Amino acid sequence: MRRSIASLVLATGLVLAAPALADAPPAETLPPAPAPAAAPVAAPVPQGQPRLVLAISIDQFSADLFAQYREHFTGGFARLLQGAVFPSGFQSHAATETCPGHSTLLTGVHPARTGIVANDWFxxxxxxxxxxxxxxxxxxxxxxxxxSPVVSPRHLKAPTLGDLMKQANPAALNVAVSAKDRAAVMMSGHVADAAYWWLGKGFTTYKGRALSPAAQRENEDAGKLIAQGAPELPEPAWCGAVDRALPLGDFSIGTYRFPLAPGDAKTFNRSPRMDAVTGDLAVRLVDEMGLGRDAVPDVLSVSFSATDYVGHAYGTQGVEMCVQLAQLDATLGRLFDALDQRGIDYVAVLSADHGGTDAPERQRLQGVPExxxxxxxxxxxxxxxAVSRQTGVKAKSGDLFYGAGSSGDIWLADGLSRQDAKKAIAALVAILRANPQVAAVFTAEDMAKVAVPTGHPQDWTMAERVRASYDPERSGQVLMMTRRGVVPGTAPRLGYTATHGSPWDYDRRVPMLFWRKGMAxxxxxxxVETVDIAPTLAAMIGISAPQGTWDGRCLDIDGGPSDTCGK
Structure with missing residues (x-):
């Protein structure tokens, strides 16, 4: 490594010593370490380029959740609310899943150009x-x-901000950490100096790479917490309004507070504690790699995944999500405080890969009968x-279609004659259009006629939303969009009661928050769009790119007379 390694004990101690959310003490993470020998020097109001880009994604953090809870935030979110706040950011495309959404955040282009059309394709x-x-x-x-994939960025067709920074100056460091491999990969891109994600009982990295001491220490400390277990997390007073049980067959949601049974790594992974260890490892990597400590700007991508896990398991309107966001607010506060204590000049951006919606059973009790x-x-x-019965066309083996079951792509089985394929697609389109849950159906031929959309994303037609995440090399032959309020999954099951993935704004609209010390x-x-993030950050750190590199535009994020886009 090109920089000296700071004390990992120091990193741990500073993270834990920071003040927590008043109504919600931080989740149990690591045992406190001795205080540093010397107090860190506070950074002055910065001038010029920041030394570190801190790019934060909160998985499944919709603009609706942001609006619902922002008045209660007193930790890390409260700091971001002092910066440039764009409450109507858009993941503009129709494929509102984790991988496509993360692929837009630091590439500045839509999934149609990143090539990441879904979490999986066929x-x-x-x-x-x-x-x-x-x-x-x-x-x-x-x-x-x-x-059990061998993790790789090979499918990402566009460079990330970190890739461009290293191309401009190989001394720049490009680092990512997340609970999810796809989040770390899509935010760091093709040339990551370090990328870590959680697998089973600890953080791991790319095949052929060794875990650094920071990751090893984080795994050891997380392992101790998992082994010993922990009680329920505290419920802030303002969560009482959503603390109500919702029966769903033989189980219920709405009142769970994340107790951790000794040895239960799976429960740990799907709780606010996962975000806490993600933030802890991010700080340890700052120290280990010396991020933000010299004249060459670095980028640290941190994707917090627990909001998504909680949203899927318990929905968005129970006490589980309220406790999760209170804990995340505290985790963000500790992360920001740790960077402050180290005197690092950083610009932070926070957004999300997609939004989400609540369990339909609870929505129907809350004014959404459809x-x-x-x-x-x-x-x-x-x-x-149904198509085989109508047409006589059958696949050589297995199903005739792959991928159906929610808004998105449907692929036709291989090995059909051109005539049979055409017949099967025509029958499929007719069946879909006749179903009352389907809002729109498009074929590959339809998409070829749709221009790449521009203008305000909230005004895009359904076809334009689909086009923004359509790649002719990977997308399906048919694309089905379900109606507003239709939640994928035919029945709730334990651990999966709500989801996302639709072309509607509750899944597309996310907050975009920027902060740097001293900015107005x-x-x-x-x-605005999430594809605006990369060109905005690039302008701040002096990275230029040829015209056409971005689908987005630079946003002037200082409300004062200075123009952060350099115009």
Missing amino acids: VTGIARADKQVYCAEDETDPASTSD ASRLDPALESGALSE GFEQPAP
Whole structure:
């Protein structure tokens, strides 16, 4: 490494010593370490380029959740609210999933250009029985499977900000950490100096790379916490309004507070404690790698995944999400305080890969009578059977279609004659259009006629939203968009009661918050896009790119007379 390694004990101690959210003490993370020998020097109001870009993603953090809880934030969110606040940011495309959304955040282009059209897509000619390819895998590696992928950025077609920074100056450091591999990969890109994600009982990294001492120490301390267990997390007083049980068959949601049984790594992974260790490792990497300590700007991408895990398991409107966001607010506060204590001049941006919606059973109790779960007739098996019955066209083996079951792509099985393929697609389109849960259906031929959208994303047509995440090399032959309020999944199950993935604004609209010490803050409700983040940050650190590199535009994020876009 090109920089000296700071004390890991120092990193741990500073993270834990920072003040927590008043109503919600921080989740148990690591045992406190001795205080540093000398107090860190506070940074003056910075001038010129920041030394560190801190790019934060909160998985499944919709603009609706931001609006609902922002008045209660007193930790890290409160700091960001003093900066440039764009409450109507858009993941403008229709494929509102984790991998496509993360692929836009630091590339500045839509999924149609990143090539990341979904979390998974289907390649019907591949040798695998399931025909499924993961967005962040190297499927050419014999050891890789769709269930246990060899993680790789090979499918990402666009450079990230970190890639461009290293191209401009190889001394720049590009580092990422997340609970999810696809988040770390899509935010760091092709040339990451370090990238870590959680697997099983600890953080791991790319095949062939060794865990650094910082990651090893984090795994040791997290392992101790998992082994000993922990009590329920505290519930802030303002969570009482959403602390109500919602029965869903043989289980209920709405009142869970994340107790940790000794040895339960799976529960740990899907709780606010996962965000806490993600933030802890980020700080340890700052110290280990010397991020933000010299004249060459670095980038640290941190994706917090627990909001997504909580949203899927318990929905968005129970006490679980309220406790999660209170804990995340404290985790963000500790991260920012740790950077402050080290005197690092950084610019922070926070956004999300997509939004989300609540369990339809609770939505129907709260003024959304049309909320429903997916019609089983829209799943791949049922559609394959219906089309085969109508047309006589059958796949050589397995289903005729892959990927159906929610808004998004449907792929046709390999090996059909051109005539049979055409017949099957025509029958499929007719069946979909006749289903009352389907809002729109497009074919690959339809998409070829749609121009790449521009202008305010809230005004885009359905076809334009789909076009923004359509890649002719990877997208399906048919694209189905379900109606507003239709939640994927035909029935709730323990650990999966709500989700995202639709073309509607509750899944597309996310907050975008920028902060740097000394900047003049403001709030701007006009719609912006997540593809605006990369060109905005690039301008701040002096990275230029050829015209056409970005789909987005630079945002002037200082409300004062200075122009951060350099115009």
